Amino acid sequence: MSYIPGQPVTAVVQRVEIHKLRQGENLILGFSIGGGIDQDPSQNPFSEDKTDKGIYVTRVSEGGPAEIAGLQIGDKIMQVNGWDMTMVTHDQARKRLTKRSEEVVRLLVTRQSLQKAVHQSMLS
Amino acid sequence: MDTESTYSGYSYYSSHSKKSHRQGERNRERHKSSRSKDGRGSEKAVTIQAPTGEPLLGNEATRTEEVQDDNWGETTTAITGTSEHSISQEDIARISKDLEDSVGLDCKRYLGLTVAAALGLLVFLTPIAFILLPPILWRDELEPCGTICEGLFLSVAFKLLILLIGTWALFFRKQRADLPRVFVFRALLLVLIFLFVVSYWLFYGVRILDSRDRNYQGIVQYAVSLVDALLFIHYLAIVLLELRQLQPVFSLQVVRSTDGESRFYSAGHLSIQRAALVVLENYYKDFTIYNPNLLTASKFRAAKHMAGLKVYNVDGPGNNAAGQSRAMIAAAARRRDSSHNELYYEEAEHERRVKKRRARLVVAVEEAFIHIQRLQAEEQQKAPGEVMDPREAAQAIFPSMARALQKYLRTTRQQHYHSMESILQHLAFCITHSMTPKAFLERYLGAGPTLQYDKERWLSTQWRLVSDEAVTNGLRDGLVFVLKCLDFGLVVTVKKIPFLVLSEEFVDPKSHKFVLRLQSETSV
Numbered sequence: 001m002s003y004i005p006g007q008p009v010t011a012v013v014q015r016v017e018i019h020k021l022r023q024g025e026n027l028i029l030g031f032s033i034g035g036g037i038d039q040d041p042s043q044n045p046f047s048e049d050k051t052d053k054g055i056y057v058t059r060v061s062e063g064g065p066a067e068i069a070g071l072q073i074g075d076k077i078m079q080v081n082g083w084d085m086t087m088v089t090h091d092q093a094r095k096r097l098t099k100r101s102e103e104v105v106r107l108l109v110t111r112q113s114l115q116k117a118v119h120q121s122m123l124s
Numbered sequence: 125m126d127t128e129s130t131y132s133g134y135s136y137y138s139s140h141s142k143k144s145h146r147q148g149e150r151n152r153e154r155h156k157s158s159r160s161k162d163g164r165g166s167e168k169a170v171t172i173q174a175p176t177g178e179p180l181l182g183n184e185a186t187r188t189e190e191v192q193d194d195n196w197g198e199t200t201t202a203i204t205g206t207s208e209h210s211i212s213q214e215d216i217a218r219i220s221k222d223l224e225d226s227v228g229l230d231c232k233r234y235l236g237l238t239v240a241a242a243l244g245l246l247v248f249l250t251p252i253a254f255i256l257l258p259p260i261l262w263r264d265e266l267e268p269c270g271t272i273c274e275g276l277f278l279s280v281a282f283k284l285l286i287l288l289i290g291t292w293a294l295f296f297r298k299q300r301a302d303l304p305r306v307f308v309f310r311a312l313l314l315v316l317i318f319l320f321v322v323s324y325w326l327f328y329g330v331r332i333l334d335s336r337d338r339n340y341q342g343i344v345q346y347a348v349s350l351v352d353a354l355l356f357i358h359y360l361a362i363v364l365l366e367l368r369q370l371q372p373v374f375s376l377q378v379v380r381s382t383d384g385e386s387r388f389y390s391a392g393h394l395s396i397q398r399a400a401l402v403v404l405e406n407y408y409k410d411f412t413i414y415n416p417n418l419l420t421a422s423k424f425r426a427a428k429h430m431a432g433l434k435v436y437n438v439d440g441p442g443n444n445a446a447g448q449s450r451a452m453i454a455a456a457a458r459r460r461d462s463s464h465n466e467l468y469y470e471e472a473e474h475e476r477r478v479k480k481r482r483a484r485l486v487v488a489v490e491e492a493f494i495h496i497q498r499l500q501a502e503e504q505q506k507a508p509g510e511v512m513d514p515r516e517a518a519q520a521i522f523p524s525m526a527r528a529l530q531k532y533l534r535t536t537r538q539q540h541y542h543s544m545e546s547i548l549q550h551l552a553f554c555i556t557h558s559m560t561p562k563a564f565l566e567r568y569l570g571a572g573p574t575l576q577y578d579k580e581r582w583l584s585t586q587w588r589l590v591s592d593e594a595v596t597n598g599l600r601d602g603l604v605f606v607l608k609c610l611d612f613g614l615v616v617t618v619k620k621i622p623f624l625v626l627s628e629e630f631v632d633p634k635s636h637k638f639v640l641r642l643q644s645e646t647s648v
Contacts, residue, residue, distance in 0.1 A: 032647040039644060058645050090644055097648045 030064020036090030046074035254347040488528040518551035
């Protein structure tokens with residue numbers, strides 16, 4: 001997931017479709033995000049490149065909609081419902097995920113293991 | 125220029141009157157600046173047209189200019205300025221004003237004082253009279269009263285003593301100023317006291333003297349009640365005259381009309397004349413001294429700007445004065461002259477010159493002070509050189525700094541405020557108190573408040589209060605009054621201090637908690 005400045009970012013992504021769960025009057029997804037262009041990227045434990053300011057999944061709650069949909073801790077979220085998440089602030093990311101009008105969010109996420117898996121399959 | 129500086133040094137020794145000294149200074153200004161060649165047509169016309177009134181008029185006109193045209197020798201006569209005892213017109217005005225003002229108003233002031241004193245004496249003696257008259261007049265018929273009366277006598281005595289001390293503290297103060305109109309509150313209080321005492325005497329006369337009342341205790345209690353009421357009136361006097369004005373309600377903005385220097389003062393609910401008094405008391409210690417020499421340049425520039433224009437009436441006779449003057453003003457505004465350029469360079473040059481002279485002065489004074497050394501008590505017998513007191517020490521080191529000081533004072537146009545004697549005195553003073561050269565120089569480097577200088581140099585001691593409302597009215601927001609002196613005026617604007625709304629906010633000291641927001645995590 002390293003990126004070369006000036007070149008488009010390429011990554012192997014997985015589609016994850018999460019159906020929001022209604023809890024009281026809130027729609028929750030069941031995971032926590034960290035990162036953003038206004039945050040300090042060197043503190044991110046999940047990123048490979050410590051200057052990566054993308055949105056990462058820091059915690060997935062047990063039995064929540066995210067876990068059911070297959071989201072894993074440490075995933076980097078690339079898109080939410082078509083909206084880009086690689087260059088957003090933390091608050092913008094939160095807003096895009098928690099829109100009250102949407103019951104389903106379709107994420108494109110990427111992780112290290114995906115990259116490795118693709119490499120393996122290409123080599124073999 | 126060298127000869128000129130020694131000449132002015134001698135003038136300090138001379139015994140000219142102060143007025144001619146000032147006059148002499150003005151002429152020296154003209155000598156110094158006769159190099160510049162600017163001619164002014166309008167000014168020249170005035171001096172030529174009136175040759176008979178010329179000695180005095182010549183003073184007025186030429187006093188205000190710094191730069192002379194070359195023909196000044198032809199238009200001024202020998203009387204002005206070179207004689208040692210000439211008096212300019214403004215001084216005549218000042219003398220006559222002093223004379224007429226000092227005679228007329230004293231009677232008014234003393235009348236008020238005598239009335240108040242007489243009333244005070246009457247009021248003080250009344251309770252004593254109330255107590256003493258019955259025993260004198262009908263001693264035999266009075267009922268004896270024992271300890272109660274003695275107690276009452278004691279209380280009357282001490283209350284009268286307290287009243288006496290209180291009145292002395294409050295009212296027996298030297299009057300600090302002569303105000304144009306009567307104090308309303310004081311007059312009201314005097315009237316109140318008078319009516320009060322008269323009504324007591326009335327009752328006493330009718331009920332006690334006429335009917336020869338025998339109940340002495342009642343009479344003494346009557347007197348005690350009078351004294352109590354007098355103490356309360358004294359309290360009322362304190363509140364009305366002293367306490368009410370203490371809380372600041374208004375803010376007075378004082379602007380001097382000649383150079384715009386302004387200050388703000390706080391005042392409570394005062395009458396206009398008392399507010400004027402407050403302003404004047406603070407004027408002498410806050411405002412820098414009025415220096416007429418600093419103000420002439422701007423008038424000269426403005427006159428030069430308008431002087432070259434002439435109006436010709438082409439359309440025949442018709443006295444369109446307003447139209448003419450408006451046309452002149454418009455033409456003068458459009459005229460492309462470079463007077464702003466001149467002003468800029470002139471000011472820059474002046475700044476440079478002042479700074480240079482100041483540097484020379486500071487160095488000269490520092491070097492002079494190095495030679496002075498304070499002698500301790502035990503060394504006094506075995507001193508290497510001759511032992512001097514401060515005055516002699518000052519005279520010894522003064523010549524080395526005299527020239528630099530004089531040049532500096534002349535450049536900043538302060539030379540007429542400091543005579544050689546005053547400089548020597550100040551130097552002796554500084555040496556006595558072991559002050560540094562900087563402390564000695566502070567007085568000469570900048571203009572100080574008026575109180576710092578000799579009383580003869582003040583140029584502002586008689587004041588007139590100009591206001592379109594009665595001066596005993598109270599202050600109110602938006603009021604403007606002017607304090608005029610012979611040379612300038614102080615324009616005072618009254619502004620009300622706004623009503624302040626202060627609200628309270630409680631912050632628990634334990635609520636100050638912080639967290640580092642480097643990597644925030646939000647759950648969605």
